[in-house]
Amino acid sequence: MWIVVGEEKGKIKLVSSKEVNAILPKGAFLTIEDEERKHVLMVTDSQQFEPYSPSPMLADMNLSPLKQDQKCQNIIHGIRIGDIPERTDGFIDFIRPQSLARRSSQEEIDSVLGLKNTGPALFLATVHGGKNQILRDEKGNPIKVCFPTEAFYHQILICGKTGSGKTVASKYLAQYFVEEMENFGAVLAVNVKDVDFLRMDKPSVTNNPDVLNEWKFLGKNASGIKNFVVYYPANSIIPSGNNVNRDICRKITLDVMRLDPEALSGLLLGISDTAAQHLPGIFRKWQEDNRNAKRRITFNDFVQYFARGEQDKYTYETMNSRRDILQVTLPWGTYQNILRNLEYAIEFFDNEDAEIIDAKDILVRGKMSVINVAGEKGAKFGAVILRHLLKDIVEEKRMGLSKVPILILIDEVHQFYDTNSSKEALGELDTICRTGRSQEIGVIFSSQNPSDIPSGLANVINTKIFFKSDSSAAKLHDISVSSEEILTLRKGYAIANIHGIPQVRVMKFPLAFAGVFE
Amino acid sequence: MLSQDENERAKIKLNNGCLIIHPAFNETLKELGRKKIRLPKEVTQIEIDFSSYGYPVNGRLVSGIEEPGKFELDCRKGQKFCDQNKICAYDESINKFEGLEGTGFLTSHSMIIHGDMDYIPINLLTFYFYTRSLYLTKNSKYIKFSNDFEVDSKRDYVSDREKLLVENVPEDCTIFIDGPLIGGQMTKYTLDLNEALLKKNSIPIFFVKNSRSNLVVDNVEELKSKYNSDMHWAYSYLKPGERTKFFRYVDKENCNFAKIFCYLKAFESSPCRIEIDINTFKKYKDEINQIMDLAYYLLIAQGDLHNPQIRSIAIAEKYARATLKLINFEELIKTLGITPTINQERFAW
Numbered sequence: 001m002w003i004v005v006g007e008e009k010g011k012i013k014l015v016s017s018k019e020v021n022a023i024l025p026k027g028a029f030l031t032i033e034d035e036e037r038k039h040v041l042m043v044t045d046s047q048q049f050e051p052y053s054p055s056p057m058l059a060d061m062n063l064s065p066l067k068q069d070q071k072c073q074n075i076i077h078g079i080r081i082g083d084i085p086e087r088t089d090g091f092i093d094f095i096r097p098q099s100l101a102r103r104s105s106q107e108e109i110d111s112v113l114g115l116k117n118t119g120p121a122l123f124l125a126t127v128h129g130g131k132n133q134i135l136r137d138e139k140g141n142p143i144k145v146c147f148p149t150e151a152f153y154h155q156i157l158i159c160g161k162t163g164s165g166k167t168v169a170s171k172y173l174a175q176y177f178v179e180e181m182e183n184f185g186a187v188l189a190v191n192v193k194d195v196d197f198l199r200m201d202k203p204s205v206t207n208n209p210d211v212l213n214e215w216k217f218l219g220k221n222a223s224g225i226k227n228f229v230v231y232y233p234a235n236s237i238i239p240s241g242n243n244v245n246r247d248i249c250r251k252i253t254l255d256v257m258r259l260d261p262e263a264l265s266g267l268l269l270g271i272s273d274t275a276a277q278h279l280p281g282i283f284r285k286w287q288e289d290n291r292n293a294k295r296r297i298t299f300n301d302f303v304q305y306f307a308r309g310e311q312d313k314y315t316y317e318t319m320n321s322r323r324d325i326l327q328v329t330l331p332w333g334t335y336q337n338i339l340r341n342l343e344y345a346i347e348f349f350d351n352e353d354a355e356i357i358d359a360k361d362i363l364v365r366g367k368m369s370v371i372n373v374a375g376e377k378g379a380k381f382g383a384v385i386l387r388h389l390l391k392d393i394v395e396e397k398r399m400g401l402s403k404v405p406i407l408i409l410i411d412e413v414h415q416f417y418d419t420n421s422s423k424e425a426l427g428e429l430d431t432i433c434r435t436g437r438s439q440e441i442g443v444i445f446s447s448q449n450p451s452d453i454p455s456g457l458a459n460v461i462n463t464k465i466f467f468k469s470d471s472s473a474a475k476l477h478d479i480s481v482s483s484e485e486i487l488t489l490r491k492g493y494a495i496a497n498i499h500g501i502p503q504v505r506v507m508k509f510p511l512a513f514a515g516v517f518e
Numbered sequence: 519m520l521s522q523d524e525n526e527r528a529k530i531k532l533n534n535g536c537l538i539i540h541p542a543f544n545e546t547l548k549e550l551g552r553k554k555i556r557l558p559k560e561v562t563q564i565e566i567d568f569s570s571y572g573y574p575v576n577g578r579l580v581s582g583i584e585e586p587g588k589f590e591l592d593c594r595k596g597q598k599f600c601d602q603n604k605i606c607a608y609d610e611s612i613n614k615f616e617g618l619e620g621t622g623f624l625t626s627h628s629m630i631i632h633g634d635m636d637y638i639p640i641n642l643l644t645f646y647f648y649t650r651s652l653y654l655t656k657n658s659k660y661i662k663f664s665n666d667f668e669v670d671s672k673r674d675y676v677s678d679r680e681k682l683l684v685e686n687v688p689e690d691c692t693i694f695i696d697g698p699l700i701g702g703q704m705t706k707y708t709l710d711l712n713e714a715l716l717k718k719n720s721i722p723i724f725f726v727k728n729s730r731s732n733l734v735v736d737n738v739e740e741l742k743s744k745y746n747s748d749m750h751w752a753y754s755y756l757k758p759g760e761r762t763k764f765f766r767y768v769d770k771e772n773c774n775f776a777k778i779f780c781y782l783k784a785f786e787s788s789p790c791r792i793e794i795d796i797n798t799f800k801k802y803k804d805e806i807n808q809i810m811d812l813a814y815y816l817l818i819a820q821g822d823l824h825n826p827q828i829r830s831i832a833i834a835e836k837y838a839r840a841t842l843k844l845i846n847f848e849e850l851i852k853t854l855g856i857t858p859t860i861n862q863e864r865f866a867w
Contacts, residue, residue, distance in 0.1 A: 018636065052637070052833060052836070054819065054821075055818075055819065055820060055821020055822070056821070057818050057819070057821035058818060058819055058821070061593070061818060063593060063594065063597050063815070063818065064597055064601075065819070066600065066632070066819050066829065067634075067635055068632055068633060068635065068636050068637045068833075069819065069829070070635075071635065071636045071637075
């Protein structure tokens with residue numbers, strides 16, 4: 001029990017009673033009951049206090065201290081989160097001195113945070129004095145909080161150093177989205193390294209008793225995602241010996257005539273020349289000119305067309321999205337740059353033994369699709385197909401052709417979009433981030449370094465989750481955190497600002513049920 | 519005096535300790551309200567000035583309780599004694615309200631027991647109002663008539679102290695009491711207290727700081743005229759961690775007014791005086807040296823070089839002060855309309 005002392009600078013001050021033999025960590029919730037209402041506080045500051053302030057002289061003289069002098073109390077400051085039930089007469093209840101407080105129950109926390117019992121369950125946690133812990137109620141049960149499903153559509157940033165838990169967290173959220181969310185959604189993930197996302201069809205494997213206890217508390221077991229497909233560029237292979245199920249892997253290629261012209265700008269990453277931005281217009285005009293060709297048109301045809309521009313002094317006809325025909329003359333250096341990138345990308349296109357995928361392949365309820373772009377040339381392919389699919393998905397949703405909610409996981413987004421991309425350069429990604437809520441399109445950006453996130457996106461990401469990182473990284477995104485706190489986060493623990501539940505600050509992600517092998 | 523009727527006591531349990539509110543406490547305040555007696559907002563925190571209680575001039579110092587010389591104290595033995603025995607302490611805190619109609623004393627008597635892992639406080643709160651106005655005391659059960667409120671308030675103080683300690687000190691303990699065993703009007707009450715505690719097989723030890731007594735330097739031939747006071751002599755004579763031999767003092771007129779005392783220097787600062795009743799000394803002669811070691815240990819535990827104090831007494835004092843704050847007396851008297859407003863204070867006469 002804790003005893004209310006009074007209010008100090010807008011915070012309720014409490015002191016522990018005799019039975020309390022430890023410090024209640026920051027972030028914990030306390031409930032004070034009076035005759036009419038319960039008042040729930042969140043601990044913002046908690047420290048040890050020695051009421052008898054013993055002199056250090058005994059220790060200096062190598063004498064044992066008086067054990068009574070070693071008494072410690074826990075002094076707490078907390079902010080009022082809410083009352084149960086809320087007053088309706090426009091006043092706020094006093095929290096009276098000498099009132100007794102106890103740890104809040106799950107129901108009380110749910111009530112004051114206005115939580116619905118839907119959404120992936122996370123554990124409320126604390127980082128205090130370098131120690132990470134899951135918060136518990138008076139009975140010792142972990143306190144959980146459900147990640148609001150609306151938050152998926154307000155865009156999410158997950159940051160953390162390698163091994164801090166950010167990929168596992170993405171997997172956990174993705175599996176919920178496809179298998180547990182009401183009406184089931186679809187997930188599109190871009191796998192950029194190793195086999196991170198390629199084994200989500202398999203149940204996770206762990207012997208960690210803490211993880212098993214967490215799963216037990218949630219009533220869950222390890223389970224793979226049932227409808228899971230890995231797409232990979234036809235010009236690459238899935239390396240053998242990595243335990244990826246070949247039966248669920250499908251080769252894909254790009255169809256030059258169906259490719260959205262804007263997607264081609266994905267090939268121009270690193271080319272800062274603004275003249276290079278004319279490539280989609282040149283491509284659109286070329287596509288239009290060849291729309292009715294009698295023979296099979298390939299990307300190689302476009303590369304040859306572009307190369308012939310040398311004969312026209314690098315002057316091309318372009319067509320913008322309004323179908324206006326214009327002319328553009330590229331500087332010689334830009335021409336060379338673009339040509340080099342086009343030649344590099346020829347192998348991404350028109351492979352006869354590979355599938356061509358579009359939004360319809362992705363927007364399937366309960367399906368998780370992973371595009372594997374790990375390996376050489378993967379990023380360029382990823383940059384093009386991601387743009388193409390995003391455009392297609394937005395179009396499909398805009399036209400009302402699909403009502404399937406979709407979650408897009410983009411790991412290391414800077415590999416696909418320049419960090420300094422403007423709103424315009426982000427194209428459909430920007431549109432998604434701004435209209436995701438109405439279209440039920442969510443994006444999770446995952447990165448080791450939050451400064452890699454394109455500057456144009458920073459303002460539209462409403463949920464920020466930081467696993468172990470540099471404190472400067474978190475502060476960059478307005479997360480109030482000390483260096484000690486963020487550097488001492490253990491695997492799976494994160495400090496966050498989640499859309500819809502701003503009071504929740506520290507949390508522990510359960511281990512994903514699929515695709516994690518400890 | 520406290521009421522005999524235990525049921526009248528309002529006891530507020532505080533963990534394992536308790537706060538006892540004197541039964542006349544609220545009634546006195548209500549009566550002040552009814553008679554429109556005002557208390558000033560300005561409160562004086564007072565300490566009973568034991569230094570003014572010298573030994574009666576007709577007293578007699580008899581040396582020879584121990585061999586001449588001084589004795590080294592062993593704080594490790596003191597620590598061991600502390601671990602193995604029940605220890606208690608007493609101190610008080612007093613707020614004085616001097617108003618036009620009389621003087622009020624709000625007193626927090628505080629006793630602590632060394633518990634297993636904590637100090638267990640037992641506090642008694644009293645409030646008395648003294649006036650020379652017969653008019654005000656007429657038909658009043660609680661407002662006290664007094665020609666000399668200083669004397670009467672001390673009598674009430676020692677009486678309440680005795681009651682609290684006798685009723686609450688556990689058997690077989692050593693209790694440190696802040697203040698002298700023999701001094702002024704309090705002597706009889708203090709000796710009664712000592713006797714009652716002895717009956718409970720408890721050992722009362724009286725602890726005096728800041729004394730201006732000169733009983734030793736005036737009566738020991740070789741010290742005469744050399745020192746300003748006994749404390750001055752003890753400070754020069756002792757090294758830190760030493761005590762003087764025990765002296766015996768007996769009142770010429772009343773041989774019951776007698777005590778054993780010594781000076782103890784814990785740090786390179788002012789020494790303190792330990793006083794023990796003769797009967798206590800006789801009964802616990804074999805343990806007295808260990809108790810001196812204990813006092814030294816507790817002085818170190820408190821660790822205040824400038825104002826040496828027995829740790830247990832210091833804790834009792836903390837509780838005494840905390841209790842005064844706990845009841846928010848100012849708010850209480852304001853509620854009863856006893857506090858004058860600023861205007862009343864300014865223009866009342």
